[in-house]
Amino acid sequence: MNKNLENQIKEELEEINQKNLMRKIDNLKFITSTRAIDENGKEYLVYGTNNYLGLTHHPDVIKSAQSASVNGTGSTGSRLTTGATFEAHELERNITSFKGTESTLLFNTGYMTNLGVIYTLCKKGDVIFSDRLNHASIIDGIKISKADVKIYKHKDTDDLERLIQEAVEENKTKNLTNNTQNNTNEENKTENENSQNFFIITDGVFSMDGDIAPLPELTEIAEKYNCCLIIDDAHATGVIGKTGKGTVEYYKDKTGTDLTPYVDLQIGTLSKALASEGGYVTGKKIYMDYLINKSRPFIFSTALSPATIASANTALNLLRENHEEYLSALRRNTRRMRELLSAGGLNVVEGETPIIPIIIGPAKLASEFAKKLEDEGILVSAIRPPSVPTGESRLRLTIIATHTIEEIENTADIIIRIWKELIAEK
Ligand SMILES: *Cc1c(COP(=O)(O)O)cnc(C)c1O
Secondary structure (H helix, E strand, O other), rough: OOHHHHHHHHHHHHHHHHHHOOOOOOEEOOOOEEEEEOOOEEEEEOOOOOOOOHHHHHHHHHHHHHHOOOOOOOOOOOOOOOOHHHHHHHHHHHHHHHHOOOOOEOOOOHHHHHHHHHHHHHOOOOOOEEEEOOOOOHHHHHHOOOEEEEEEOOOOOOOOOOOOHHHHHHHHHHHHHHHHHHEEEEEHHHHHHHHEEEEEEOOOOOOOOEEEHHHHHHHHHHHHHOOEEEEEEEOOOOOOOOOOOHHHHHHHHHHHHOOHOOOOOEEEOOOOOOOOEEEEEOOHHHHHHHHHHHHHHOOOOOOOHHHHHHHHHHHHHHHHHHHHHHHHHHHHHHHHHHHHHOOOOOOOOOOOOOEEEOOOOOOHHHHHHHHHHOOEEEEEEEEEEOOOOOEEEEEEEEEOEEEEEEEEHHHHHHHHHHHHHHHOOO
């Protein structure tokens, strides 16, 4: 037994607690897509799920999970052994056709997809240019890859281009030194110059602020400097774009240009709008062939269960058939909540997506706010450091298509009233 380690952990936990940053697990049972009960039976209206279309409780989705389970509950192995279910193959084909790409590969979560893609493709000597506000799974994938990383300012494509130019210069100097050292070895020179790759990696919709990556500029820069461009559309698929295809479609609606061929890889999750669990990467088939052969999170983990995949597939089919109905409800709800909260004097971060951050400031105030809302039967997450910078703690609401407009209006009233009470107390 290591007493020393236990004492260190205890001290660290006490420190976290003193800063009001202790995280804990609150158990919930969702009785509908928007309402949940806790273990005391208290009911809440929930504004914190990623269930953007409310499809977790759609009868067709539930039925498809049930019927897929008839052939066994678990997949029983990795995709390369016995876990290669028909369901997985069908969902991959469906995602490929939805995204208009060439090929798709499933992973077990969105998190594992980022790990599995990034550290397989990005090698020692490569340079990854990563947005400062990218999701933790991108950051972790970069960390375990042996590539160099340059963080550019959030959505700042000038800063990105400056960093790329710097890396190009550094590379030239390096090759020059290599050449003078090995000027007898011409082959070595070619190898060095060709083996280094540049990657640009960004969230499509950023998970904390709900803002959208500047994809047209990013594709231009990626073309200009020969970079592999990877976007993570976890919060974009099923949410933005006329038919919910995500960031690429969002810009196609805006500018008329289809950027699909200019984005090398699109990553996504089955756990948000697609009402299930799992992740995927989609793009050229050659990347998928490579990942199947080399990506350790793909190779060494048991594949998703048939029920999990079947429910995502049904959710995707529902989205493809009913995008107008779902997305207009989602947008109506989002607009109404943003309007009402801003009019009520709350510091709402502007945007178009159903992720609505309300900046509060001190972590303690954000926690108090969330607690008072909870007492009123409304569940909203307080986002505190280290998820956001110190002094920028916030409430983060997510709106979904199945909230009713009455629920949105009542909730906005309650949020505004409690905010006024809180500042009056201070
Ligand atoms: C949620 C999220 C993930 C992780 O997806 P999971 O399927 O929940 O593991 C990855 N990237 C981004 C941008 C996300 O928002």
